Amino acid sequence: ILNVEQSPQSLHVQEGDSTNFTCSFPSSNFYALHWYRWETAKSPEALFVMTLNGDEKKKGRISATLNTKEGYSYLYIKGSQPEDSATYLCASPRGSTLGRLYFGRGTQLTVWP
């Protein structure tokens, strides 16, 4: 895989459901994987920065895992709430340009009450 890719593109769940989505990234020369949450009409907000294979991060009902050898990360939301509705972006630096992140297109999550 050459770019950061996310799936699915969009997801609709009922309040209370747990959900997860995927970020795939180039596994060679891995340095870090970032997750962002982007609510409509707001700016993206950093959730996690993950660097180690097997890393797991948690923030409230949201957690993320990282597999650097196979080049994927999962974001999980337990007991989704309407306020979790947002676009979730993942990003990774590439090559020698460690300061610049390459973003996926995002997964747009809608949680229905």
Next chain:
Amino acid sequence: DAGVIQSPRHEVTEMGQEVTLRCKPISGHDYLFWYRQTMMRGLELLIYFNNNVPIDDSGMPEDRFSAKMPNASFSTLKIQPSEPRDSAVYFCASSWVNYGYTFGSGTRLTVV
């Protein structure tokens, strides 16, 4: 810290006019990025700076767009002349290497 500060929040201008967007990054951050959000392309990187030096401006759509960072605490993105297709939300973000970006609140530009 007040975060990344962008101004103005909203800008409505007539086609052909010059538009200047401003950004104050977080103190101490050595990277600054300008992004544009559109329905078609999502979050699109226009240009970024490291230690006030432009590193990659390949995302700047055309010569009508220019960006400067005269010092570590200020950057501008200028569009001259503006066109209706430039209408979008423009975000500025700053960071240290390998830390998450902090985004500003964005400037919603409408060119009529």
